[in-house]
Amino acid sequence: MLQKTDSNATWFVVAALGLFFIGGLLTTVAPPLLDKSWNKPFENTDPAKGPTGKLVGYTDQEMRGYRIYVREGCKYCHTQQVRTLQADTIRSGWKGVPAPVSTPDEFVNDYRQTFGTKRTGPDLARVGGKYNKQWHAAHFRNPRDLVPGSIMPPFPWIADNPQELDDLVAYLQTRGRAKDWRPDNDYEK
Amino acid sequence: MAVQPTIASAPVVAGQDFHQDTTVKMFLLGAVGYFAIVGIIALIIAAKFVWPGFLGTISYFTYGRMRPLHVNGMLFGWLLAADMGLAYYIVPRLCGVKLWSEKLGVATSILWNIIIVSAIFSLLGGYQKGLEYADLPTPVAILVVIAWVMFGVNIFATIATRKYQQMYVSTWYLMGTILWTAFVYLTGNFATLLPGVTGVNQANLTWMYTHNAVGLIFTPAGLAVSYYFIPRASNTPLFSHKLSMIGFWSLAFVYVWTGAHHMIHGPISQWLQTISIVFSVMLLIPVWAVVYNFIATLKGQWHQLSDNISLKFLMSGTVFYLLTCFQGPMHSLRSVSAIVSKTDWIPGHAHMAVLGTFSFMAMAGVYYVVPRIFKTTLHSEALANWSFWLFLIGGLGMFTSLWLGGFWQGWQWNNPAIPFIDTVVALKAVWMVRFLSGIIIFSGIVLFMFNILSTAIGAGQRQTIAQPATAKA
Amino acid sequence: MNDATYVSVYFSYFLFFLLACGAIFFFVRSLKDGYLGSDSEEPKYRMLHDDEGDLPTHPRRMS
Numbered sequence: 001m002l003q004k005t006d007s008n009a010t011w012f013v014v015a016a017l018g019l020f021f022i023g024g025l026l027t028t029v030a031p032p033l034l035d036k037s038w039n040k041p042f043e044n045t046d047p048a049k050g051p052t053g054k055l056v057g058y059t060d061q062e063m064r065g066y067r068i069y070v071r072e073g074c075k076y077c078h079t080q081q082v083r084t085l086q087a088d089t090i091r092s093g094w095k096g097v098p099a100p101v102s103t104p105d106e107f108v109n110d111y112r113q114t115f116g117t118k119r120t121g122p123d124l125a126r127v128g129g130k131y132n133k134q135w136h137a138a139h140f141r142n143p144r145d146l147v148p149g150s151i152m153p154p155f156p157w158i159a160d161n162p163q164e165l166d167d168l169v170a171y172l173q174t175r176g177r178a179k180d181w182r183p184d185n186d187y188e189k
Numbered sequence: 190m191a192v193q194p195t196i197a198s199a200p201v202v203a204g205q206d207f208h209q210d211t212t213v214k215m216f217l218l219g220a221v222g223y224f225a226i227v228g229i230i231a232l233i234i235a236a237k238f239v240w241p242g243f244l245g246t247i248s249y250f251t252y253g254r255m256r257p258l259h260v261n262g263m264l265f266g267w268l269l270a271a272d273m274g275l276a277y278y279i280v281p282r283l284c285g286v287k288l289w290s291e292k293l294g295v296a297t298s299i300l301w302n303i304i305i306v307s308a309i310f311s312l313l314g315g316y317q318k319g320l321e322y323a324d325l326p327t328p329v330a331i332l333v334v335i336a337w338v339m340f341g342v343n344i345f346a347t348i349a350t351r352k353y354q355q356m357y358v359s360t361w362y363l364m365g366t367i368l369w370t371a372f373v374y375l376t377g378n379f380a381t382l383l384p385g386v387t388g389v390n391q392a393n394l395t396w397m398y399t400h401n402a403v404g405l406i407f408t409p410a411g412l413a414v415s416y417y418f419i420p421r422a423s424n425t426p427l428f429s430h431k432l433s434m435i436g437f438w439s440l441a442f443v444y445v446w447t448g449a450h451h452m453i454h455g456p457i458s459q460w461l462q463t464i465s466i467v468f469s470v471m472l473l474i475p476v477w478a479v480v481y482n483f484i485a486t487l488k489g490q491w492h493q494l495s496d497n498i499s500l501k502f503l504m505s506g507t508v509f510y511l512l513t514c515f516q517g518p519m520h521s522l523r524s525v526s527a528i529v530s531k532t533d534w535i536p537g538h539a540h541m542a543v544l545g546t547f548s549f550m551a552m553a554g555v556y557y558v559v560p561r562i563f564k565t566t567l568h569s570e571a572l573a574n575w576s577f578w579l580f581l582i583g584g585l586g587m588f589t590s591l592w593l594g595g596f597w598q599g600w601q602w603n604n605p606a607i608p609f610i611d612t613v614v615a616l617k618a619v620w621m622v623r624f625l626s627g628i629i630i631f632s633g634i635v636l637f638m639f640n641i642l643s644t645a646i647g648a649g650q651r652q653t654i655a656q657p658a659t660a661k662a
Numbered sequence: 663m664n665d666a667t668y669v670s671v672y673f674s675y676f677l678f679f680l681l682a683c684g685a686i687f688f689f690v691r692s693l694k695d696g697y698l699g700s701d702s703e704e705p706k707y708r709m710l711h712d713d714e715g716d717l718p719t720h721p722r723r724m725s
Contacts, residue, residue, distance in 0.1 A: 006434070007354045009349060016361075019441040020369055022442070023445035024397070027393075027448060027464070028397050031393060032393075038393075073257060076256045077252070077253070086605075088454075104389035108388050110387050113392040115452065116531070148610075149611075153237065
């Protein structure tokens with residue numbers, strides 16, 4: 001057997017692909033079939049089960065903003081996931097209210113996943129409704145004006161383009177809003 | 190050594206012109222050039238961490254566009270191109286036949302250059318696909334697939350006409366690379382774009398790709414290179430052919446399962462996380478089998494490291510491989526992941542894998558191969574030695590500063606009393622060290638490139654001087 | 663997120679069992695075929711000499 005994979009290229013190819021496909025199929029094709037929450041949009045009306053709310057699709061404007069987010073590679077520094085760590089829920093929280101943990105059903109409409117691998121800047125999973133448009137405009141022009149010590153690059157070509165700025169802010173305001181998690185409902189527009 | 194007589198009586202079957210090696214030359218020189226070009230981009234983005242306004246007001250040079258260029262440029266422009274060039278060198282020699290089609294090889298090399306150049310412009314223009322490691326826009330990704338098929342056909346056809354039936358380890362690893370890469374690349378670049386593949390589902394496919402881009406593309410390619418050049422450069426037979434088999438087949442089975450460990454604690458099914466953790470820990474099996482084989486090969490031969498530049502790179506690459514693949518399984522564990530995940534530890538880990546391990550192995554191959562295919566001697570052994578120490582010192586400076594910084598950052602994040610911006614400011618010293626280490630690494634790249642290009646360009650002049658050395662056989 | 667942790671644990675045990683069986687099977691088969699002798703180590707010696715004429719090396723590296 002071993003000799004065959006060693007001396008016969010056809011045997012080798014079959015064995016190498018066979019072993020690869022066991023794990024390959026079970027970890028890519030099987031999970032979405034087993035875990036329905038990967039493809040079913042979030043919806044909850046029962047407060048006993050956690051935050052209520054409903055995941056709605058992106059509007060055209062939000063979609064344009066989403067494309068800008070992808071174009072500028074924002075996800076290379078900003079993750080979008082509140083992990084099952086207490087510190088994450090508190091850091092993503094607002095005014096003393098911890099943010100709910102991110103679940104797969106909140107991301108069903110994302111045409112490009114933006115979970116990210118590196119958190120150079122803060123997590124954006126629940127940034128929607130935290131800052132108003134004026135804040136974002138000033139922040140994109142020069143982040144250090146508002147947050148001394150920040151190393152975020154300035155984005156003058158977005159801040160100077162009213163259309164792009166509106167679109168991008170509209171997208172950011174959707175982040176984490178599927179779940180109504182702030183009891184005062186004090187979300188910025 | 191008992192085997193020395195075998196080497197001395199090695200039959201010289203054909204003349205030096207048996208292998209044409211045009212493809213090898215084109216791939217390797219191109220790869221070395223891109224290494225230096227992308228090295229500049231690496232320095233710029235390291236500088237952006239220290240001086241965030243640096244080149245910041247021009248959209249083409251903003252961090253979010255330069256980082257994918259750095260990643261893709263290093264992975265595809267330098268490392269994969271170098272590994273492919275070395276494969277064109279290794280496989281015909283192991284099979285005892287000529288490369289199946291030199292013309293196809295040259296065409297592949299030209300296409301590869303077209304891919305890299307179009308990648309540079311499209312990524313800086315913001316035409317990124319938005320998926321990590323698969324940032325190249327779809328038309329370019331299609332070209333990559335075509336080039337890969339051309340490469341695969343050429344290598345497999347060479348193997349099919351081989352003179353010796355039983356294959357050497359490097360041949361398996363290269364065949365594995367070609368087969369797995371095909372499917373891994375299709376998954377990451379095309380399956381992710383299928384309609385209905387969104388959110389977590391897409392992320393799962395992306396992690397399957399990004400993880401296996403390293404695990405099933407660069408690992409087998411880098412190991413193929415090491416399995417060939419460690420015995421060749423030290424003139425010592427490999428410790429064990431059978432042990433290498435355990436390493437290879439366990440790699441083939443285990444690696445592909447681990448993608449979801451990029452989302453430990455994240456919004457992905459817990460059971461999938463558990464599976465990925467279990468298999469990540471099992472990765473120790475292929476890694477230790479390989480590392481033991483390499484280390485045992487050099488038993489009694491370690492003195493050769495003092496004046497053999499290829500061996501220096503290969504063996505330090507082996508040590509980095511052991512370290513990086515110990516880190517990998519360890520920070521898949523939930524408790525460790527809670528601290529290091531998403532911090533600067535991760536770039537430290539990734540750079541030890543791609544720069545410290547696989548680039549070291551590829552550079553060893555380039556230092557070994559280029560003088561031979563140009564039938565000359567290396568331009569300067571001293572400069573090569575300098576490049577090694579610059580890479581090693583710069584690399585260690587970068588890895589260790591990022592690990593320590595990342596660990597510290599992770600502890601700070603887990604204490605919500607510390608505002609996030611304070612954890613950013615705290616790391617500025619670390620990023621400064623990283624930038625300075627980057628300058629050292631870049632000097633190493635420049636010396637490496639200069640040495641290799643001088644060897645290639647000056648080949649004609651030194652050829653006559655080098656002739657007497659062939660009397661060795 | 664429905665948690666199937668326990669199912670996955672049993673699945674893993676099952677998989678490891680299959681894996682162990684497969685490994686033992688291949689090992690025994692190869693042993694029977696007489697593959698695990700010294701003959702199988704031949705490629706590692708052969709790869710040290712190929713069809714090229716020997717190469718010019720740095721003078722110090724010649725032995």
